Amino acid sequence: MRYRLGLDFGTNSLGWAIIQLDDDGFPVKLIRLGSRIYSDGRNPKDGSSLAAERRGPRQMRRRRDRYLRRRERFMRALIECGLMPPLETARKTLVPVSPYLLRRDGLDRALTPFELGRALFHLNQRRGFKSNRRTDRAAGKESGKIKSAIAAFRASMGTARTVGEALAGRLDDGKSVRARLIGKGKDEHYSLYVDRQWIADEFDALWASQQRFHPELLTAAAHERLKGILLHQRPLRPVLAGKCFLEPTERRAAAALPSAQLFRLYQEVNHLCVETLADRSERGLKRSERDALIKVLADSPKKGFEILRKTLFGANREAFRFTLETENRKELKGCDTAYKLARKEAFGEAWHRFSLAEQDAVVSLLLDSENEATLEAALVARYGLGVAQARYVVGLNLEDGYFRLSTAAINKVLPMLRDSWNDADDAPLTYDKAVLAAGYAAHTVQSPDVLLPTLPYYGRILWRYTQDAPTARNADEREWGKIPNPTVHIGLNQVRKLINAIIAKYGPPTQIVLELARELKAGLEEKQRIKKAQGENKDRNDYVRRRLAELDARDNGENRLRMKLFIELEKTGGLGTPCPYTGKQISIHKLFNSAEYQIDHILPFSKTLDDGFNNKLLVHRDANKYKGNRTPFEAFGKSLDGYDWPEIQARAIRLPKDKRKRFEEDSLQKWVGKVGEFEADGQGFLARQLIDTAYLARVAKQYLSSVCASNQVYVSPGRLTAMLRGKWGLDRILASHDENGQLRADKNRNDHRHHAIDAAVIAVTDRGLLQRVATLAAQAREADSARLLADMAEPWGTYRIEVET
Numbered sequence: 001m002r003y004r005l006g007l008d009f010g011t012n013s014l015g016w017a018i019i020q021l022d023d024d025g026f027p028v029k030l031i032r033l034g035s036r037i038y039s040d041g042r043n044p045k046d047g048s049s050l051a052a053e054r055r056g057p058r059q060m061r062r063r064r065d066r067y068l069r070r071r072e073r074f075m076r077a078l079i080e081c082g083l084m085p086p087l088e089t090a091r092k093t094l095v096p097v098s099p100y101l102l103r104r105d106g107l108d109r110a111l112t113p114f115e116l117g118r119a120l121f122h123l124n125q126r127r128g129f130k131s132n133r134r135t136d137r138a139a140g141k142e143s144g145k146i147k148s149a150i151a152a153f154r155a156s157m158g159t160a161r162t163v164g165e166a167l168a169g170r171l172d173d174g175k176s177v178r179a180r181l182i183g184k185g186k187d188e189h190y191s192l193y194v195d196r197q198w199i200a201d202e203f204d205a206l207w208a209s210q211q212r213f214h215p216e217l218l219t220a221a222a223h224e225r226l227k228g229i230l231l232h233q234r235p236l237r238p239v240l241a242g243k244c245f246l247e248p249t250e251r252r253a254a255a256a257l258p259s260a261q262l263f264r265l266y267q268e269v270n271h272l273c274v275e276t277l278a279d280r281s282e283r284g285l286k287r288s289e290r291d292a293l294i295k296v297l298a299d300s301p302k303k304g305f306e307i308l309r310k311t312l313f314g315a316n317r318e319a320f321r322f323t324l325e326t327e328n329r330k331e332l333k334g335c336d337t338a339y340k341l342a343r344k345e346a347f348g349e350a351w352h353r354f355s356l357a358e359q360d361a362v363v364s365l366l367l368d369s370e371n372e373a374t375l376e377a378a379l380v381a382r383y384g385l386g387v388a389q390a391r392y393v394v395g396l397n398l399e400d401g402y403f404r405l406s407t408a409a410i411n412k413v414l415p416m417l418r419d420s421w422n423d424a425d426d427a428p429l430t431y432d433k434a435v436l437a438a439g440y441a442a443h444t445v446q447s448p449d450v451l452l453p454t455l456p457y458y459g460r461i462l463w464r465y466t467q468d469a470p471t472a473r474n475a476d477e478r479e480w481g482k483i484p485n486p487t488v489h490i491g492l493n494q495v496r497k498l499i500n501a502i503i504a505k506y507g508p509p510t511q512i513v514l515e516l517a518r519e520l521k522a523g524l525e526e527k528q529r530i531k532k533a534q535g536e537n538k539d540r541n542d543y544v545r546r547r548l549a550e551l552d553a554r555d556n557g558e559n560r561l562r563m564k565l566f567i568e569l570e571k572t573g574g575l576g577t578p579c580p581y582t583g584k585q586i587s588i589h590k591l592f593n594s595a596e597y598q599i600d601h602i603l604p605f606s607k608t609l610d611d612g613f614n615n616k617l618l619v620h621r622d623a624n625k626y627k628g629n630r631t632p633f634e635a636f637g638k639s640l641d642g643y644d645w646p647e648i649q650a651r652a653i654r655l656p657k658d659k660r661k662r663f664e665e666d667s668l669q670k671w672v673g674k675v676g677e678f679e680a681d682g683q684g685f686l687a688r689q690l691i692d693t694a695y696l697a698r699v700a701k702q703y704l705s706s707v708c709a710s711n712q713v714y715v716s717p718g719r720l721t722a723m724l725r726g727k728w729g730l731d732r733i734l735a736s737h738d739e740n741g742q743l744r745a746d747k748n749r750n751d752h753r754h755h756a757i758d759a760a761v762i763a764v765t766d767r768g769l770l771q772r773v774a775t776l777a778a779q780a781r782e783a784d785s786a787r788l789l790a791d792m793a794e795p796w797g798t799y800r801i802e803v804e805t
Contacts, residue, residue: 006763
């Protein structure tokens with residue numbers, strides 16, 4: 001059977017629908033649909049990873065188990081060395097003796113072998129803190145508190161020969177000898193903390209003192225054995241970076257490497273364009289401008305766009321904007337590592353005399369070294385730093401994480417970004433072109449030539465996106481790694497189970513159409529940002545409803561939209577509420593009179609399929625009718641019918657950025673993409689709607705292309721799903737009731753079957769449907785109809801009945 005599979009891919013749900021296709025590829029029958037609900041691997045309260053929550057207790061259990069095993073080994077060694085009685089009852093008689101007093105007295109007088117064993121056993125139980133640069137960085141403030149407490153206790157030890165003698169003195173003074181957190185907030189600190197090296201020194205001191213009295217027991221072999229157990233520290237398991245996107249056999253470069261940060265800098269600056277606010281024109285950077293920005297950013301951790309504009313345009317900087325400059329992004333990252341290591345407290349000017357490879361070698365040494373003392377000595381010996389400089393460098397916090405490329409790939413692509421220019425427009429190479437110039441096939445992953453019978457574990461296909469998981473229980477995860485985002489990891493595994501079950505019953509799909517929730521890839525911070533935005537949106541909606549109530553207007557979708565657009569015009573900077581096209585004021589008392597005011601799609605819906613708020617304006621009816629199915633520039637840019645284009649532009653500048661950019665001359669071309677991008681099939685923008693470039697869409701499409709031809713796997717434009725679902729009456733299938741008992745027409749999200757209904761809509765969203773939507777939208781616009789899809793027929797006659805039953 002030829003069939004198309006529709007997938008509604010959410011954060012913890014998977015809606016699916018199987019649509020039979022006829023010989024010409026048209027959908028003719030709904031075969032089956034369903035919803036799959038599963039945990040997204042996150043805490044529902046705060047969105048944190050459940051794996052991270054389990055990791056802490058698991059580490060505590062392992063640490064406790066290791067301590068018990070070490071204690072058992074140490075006790076067994078003490079018994080075999082004659083320093084502890086073999087019987088437990090005899091050992092318990094030593095418990096009442098204070099080990100702190102034995103540790104102090106053992107420096108001067110003879111202890112019995114069992115008393116010495118008791119003191120040594122206590123050293124093993126309280127062996128102190130051992131610093132490790134790599135784990136200390138992860139511990140953050142906690143590690144800082146411990147080190148501060150160690151330094152303070154060291155200063156208070158006075159003339160005490162060992163830490164045991166100092167602790168015994170604290171007992172004599174009635175003070176605590178245990179490390180306890182005291183204070184609150186900024187004043188929180190440890191009362192004391194012991195360094196492990198002090199314990200090692202005390203062990204040697206006690207052994208040397210008591211060897212005078214028990215030479216037959218305290219042999220060199222016994223000393224080596226006991227001290228080895230006492231100080232044994234399991235080496236850290238190395239954390240391997242993921243695989244390089246361009247060099248599969250290489251590991252990704254650390255983000256702190258100077259070459260990696262310089263690569264990121266050139267990549268971002270080469271993509272920058274300058275927007276002239278007066279006429280909204282855009283251009284790329286000139287060679288001198290690019291180099292000036294690089295020079296400023298290369299010696300700084302970051303720079304605000306305000307400073308960067310001042311660098312290029314001086315006092316005229318307010319007349320320009322950078323394309324990456326938004327309300328949410330105010331700066332560009334520079335080279336944080338170079339900034340820190342070039343300070344006079346570190347390497348100073350000598351840092352700039354190192355080659356890029358030498359700088360990478362220095363940073364690799366800093367990242368890989370575990371022992372601070374050893375690292376300080378290496379910096380002094382290799383690079384001639386003073387002791388104070390070396391100590392400063394060791395204490396620096398460098399950027400965490402890894403890039404997608406290895407050092408080998410960076411060294412090939414970076415020269416192309418830095419030194420190569422397009423001959424046609426004298427513009428620096430962007431990343432995609434630099435990759436090709438460096439000799440790589442492409443910066444994107446190519447689809448497989450041979451389709452597989454079933455979906456394998458996703459790591460076999462998406463190995464570029466995975467990280468090593470050597471301790472995973474699953475053999476596939478150990479071999480191929482896993483995507484660290486738990487939501488994506490779980491979601492892709494659920495897709496595999498579903499697809500393989502469908503293939504087992506119906507054979508491989510002819511086509512696959514999927515829609516993905518925007519929250520799917522989001523990490524904790526992004527989820528919190530989305531949650532905050534949703535809360536702000538709810539507050540705005542409540543305000544809109546209050547305004548409607550004040551005007552005694554019906555609270556429905558149409559009126560809420562009109563009020564939101566009216567409120568937006570109120571914020572245009574003291575101009576009142578002017579129609580963006582005519583400049584005439586829009587009266588709130590006539591706001592809901594559709595005969596006078598209408599809602600316009602700035603860029604024609606029939607050409608963009610964009611029904612979002614950022615593509616809508618509240619305008620006078622005559623201007624809307626005159627504009628027709630055109631962009632603002634096409635309609636008014638050269639109008640001789642009384643519309644003043646410069647004044648329209650002046651009003652548009654006061655609109656939000658996403659709206660004012662749509663008034664540019666080439667706004668539609670920018671939306672559609674490069675001319676000729678889809679010349680082969682003639683579909684233009686409509687084809688691009690089914691090829692999403694978002695991260696997870698690329699990942700999911702690449703994964704599913706292993707069982708279905710890549711040109712038959714599409715990503716559906718999600719903005720249409722809700723419109724079509726409402727048009728075909730599918731919302732009413734699972735309709736709920738509001739607090740007044742009235743039937744609600746929107747989707748009932750408490751009923752998980754709505755994922756299956758969405759999938760049934762997604763499954764029929766193909767290029768033919770998009771073309772019909774565009775055609776009907778154009779016809780509705782020409783007929784001055786507010787209902788864009790009024791004549792949108794069901795995919796086939798019994799479609800809704802089949803979905804409902």
